[in-house]
Amino acid sequence: MPDGRDLADNLARLSLFADLTRPELEALAHTVDEEVFADGQRVLRTGLSGAGFFVILEGEASIQVDGETRWTLGPGDFFGEASVLTGEPPSADVVAKGLLRCIVVAGPDLERFLLERPHLLLRLLREEAHRLRTALEWRA
């Protein structure tokens, strides 16, 4: 993804951003930061405060608890929001599995970021509900 227009294009492909108009996507592409992580680099750290909200653009990441992989995330998946919204440090590590490209919304900016984009907030909520349901089914 060589330029800003392409970042907006890439965001448009992700279901989380499906309701945004083109100018909104461009504003979004200028609002978020983009970061690429090396294989094995940590993105989110258990117990460390100040996390951000990440959405995967390219590559995979593993969710690890005590060094053990519990889940693998791929393009379109997001993480970090639970820590930011509850104000609690992450309860798992997220580690790049190969080269990993994400967009990042800084923790202090997330609340406004979501409130300014209610459709995105709704999609996020749906995904959270889905995750909760899956977790409950696992437990049952």
Added chain:
Amino acid sequence: MAGVEERPFPPGDYDVVVVGSGPGGLQTSYSLRALGVRHAVLSADEEPGGMFRRFPVFERLITWTKPDAPFERGTREYEWYDHNSLLAEEPEARALVPELMDRTSSMPSRPEMEAGLRAFAERTGLEIRYGCRWEGTRREDDGLVLVTSDGEYRCRAAVFAVGVTEPWKAPIPGVEEALHYTETGEPSRYAGQRVFIIGKRNSGFEVASGLLPWASQLVLASPRPVEYAILGRSVVRARYLEPLDEYSRGGAGAFVVDVAIERIERTGSGFRILTRGTTWPGELIFEAEQVLVATGFKTPLLDLPALGLATVADGRIPALTPFWESVSVPGVYFAGNASQGSPGLRKQGLASNSTSVNGFRYNAVVLARHLAETRFGVRAEPRKLERDEVVPYLLSELARAPELWVQKGYLARVLTFDGEIRDEGIVPLEHFVDEAGPDAVAVAIEMDGKATIYPAVYVRSSGRLVERALPSHPTHAFDSDDHRRELESVLGPLSR
């Protein structure tokens, strides 16, 4: 010019090749030399200074150097008050920029800065092969080959300190008709004109401020709103906010608008710019005699992307590890402005401060030491501390260490407790947090979402990391009795 045979660093094999003779290249070479790492320095220019030989356009920097300060020139503590001089051990090469300033402003002029860099290269006797242009790169065996206008250089590691200096225009239809920031020219040519400026970061605001006395109307436009309410975290420096001040008080002399620019069209006498609101619904069409594109610069990466070099920000910045190595091409390092490609932990969204000399001069010192230790087995013996020295030392670092104050949340002072107490020096905090190792403490200065500055302590004990924020202080006195008590309690058994 000297004959080819008299120039230093002829083509051949070197341990490290540094490309560039701006502040990043000069600081890296100085620091590698101090550690005894054999390296060549190549520069396409004919003299030192890098971007400061030409920029900023309006000839005034945005980072301060205060000739008089609470600490003496030449001391380590003084570096906080002088964000533009490079770092040296020898007194005659320290704090050179304030010597050269006429005190018209606390921000040096471009010629003052350029003179400071030239003086640094001269007084430290740095050797540079000028007029030698890096033209290409390839992998060979374990190392790299840099193809240059003078021939081929083989090395185990290359440090590219080539600036973020290649003009870059956002890909807007019709943008090729507009001038880039670098082509602004004399402000008088804009007298009485309507000027449309694309970009609302420092270069856009710099041009707008510079044109206020000339243009009849200024429009600053980009998709993202300007964030300036929290000054400590604002991208745009306060001294450039004059156009925003005018806009926020009314009238039609200056507009600062949040729009996506759809198209730029030529008209008989100028341009028509079609835009669509990003923070408000609707469209706006502007007419202007001139369009200036201040959407920034890119790192001149040449063929490195073909070697697999990953980038961010529209392909403009290399994606880097905490020690400024490419995340995807081992052995390729960056110094100078491009070292912003490593943002660090981004706690509370705070990224490294590596886009200006004050931040990246420290990166270069840390990078040189990292290269010496990890690639060439050169390790300076760490200073040992007595137990009762630990707390006062860490407090004085938190109160005054320029590395920690400039590179907030990125660089930390680290001590290890492994039988002996050793000062491991200044280390990227992300590296400390992610590495296993002996019992240790790292201290850093951090900034929260409201721009409150506070000291942070990280204790690694039996492999487990504990983080603690210490209180802030209205005069930044992080060596107070309260801080001492808190630090002692966080360190626990390590301090006793």
